[in-house]
Amino acid sequence: EAAVTQSPRSKVAVTGGKVTLSCHQTNNHDYMYWYRQDTGHGLRLIHYSYVADSTEKGDIPDGYKASRPSQENFSLILELASLSQTAVYFCASSLGTGRGAETLYFGSGTRLTVL
Amino acid sequence: GQQVKQSSPSLTVQEGGISILNCDYENDMFDYFAWYKKYPDNSPTLLISVRSNVDKREDGRLTVFLNKSGKHFSLHITASQPEDTAVYLCAAGENQGGSAKLIFGEGTKLTVSS
Numbered sequence: 001e002a003a004v005t006q007s008p009r010s011k012v013a014v015t016g017g018k019v020t021l022s023c024h025q026t027n028n029h030d031y032m033y034w035y036r037q038d039t040g041h042g043l044r045l046i047h048y049s050y051v052a053d054s055t056e057k058g059d060i061p062d063g064y065k066a067s068r069p070s071q072e073n074f075s076l077i078l079e080l081a082s083l084s085q086t087a088v089y090f091c092a093s094s095l096g097t098g099r100g101a102e103t104l105y106f107g108s109g110t111r112l113t114v115l
Numbered sequence: 116g117q118q119v120k121q122s123s124p125s126l127t128v129q130e131g132g133i134s135i136l137n138c139d140y141e142n143d144m145f146d147y148f149a150w151y152k153k154y155p156d157n158s159p160t161l162l163i164s165v166r167s168n169v170d171k172r173e174d175g176r177l178t179v180f181l182n183k184s185g186k187h188f189s190l191h192i193t194a195s196q197p198e199d200t201a202v203y204l205c206a207a208g209e210n211q212g213g214s215a216k217l218i219f220g221e222g223t224k225l226t227v228s229s
Contacts, residue, residue: 042221104159
């Protein structure tokens with residue numbers, strides 16, 4: 001079954017530490033995205049990618065880096081984690097072209113707590 | 116500012132009634148509009164979507180109404196059921212060569228009471 005899987009499901013990090021969130025999709029989709037969810041803000045786009053080895057900034061990229069080493073894998077990197085980055089992070093993929101191109105398929109989310 | 120806004124953080128409807136969820140947007144260039152449903156501790160899933168060339172789309176108990184001049188779209192759920200209880204996220208975006216760079220609203224928590 002096609003799916004988007006995220007790891008870890010939850011993580012506690014210390015301020016100033018490095019955090020890497022991983023995402024793997026078996027949808028054969030070109031586009032992958034990282035969103036964060038905060039109470040009162042809905043989902044906000046951090047980074048996205050439409051092809052391997054290339055990433056684009058979303059609406060709130062500051063403090064985050066992204067890496068797309070292959071079509072299936074997309075990572076979100078917090079080089080110096082801060083308290084304000086405590087949130088739930090969702091990875092998603094989309095087809096990109098054709099019917100249903102814009103439909104996002106989300107992973108289960110990663111709950112990150114920065115202390 | 117918030118480009119896509121859901122003004123009601125919560126809504127309670129009696130079982131069997133009509134749930135009406137609203138969403139306002141700012142960008143005239145948006146041409147794709149969607150509603151996602153999210154259960155607690157689960158990922159959002161697409162419910163229904165429309166493009167800007169239609170004003171209405173029905174799918175079973177769900178209907179999306181799009182008012183382009185008013186920059187507003189809504190989701191109507193008829194015969195609401197307790198299992199409809201969830202957070203509903205509206206989203207809008209502009210077709211940019213296939214990218215689904217959707218902007219999401221803050222969400223409306225719908226509670227259907229029996």
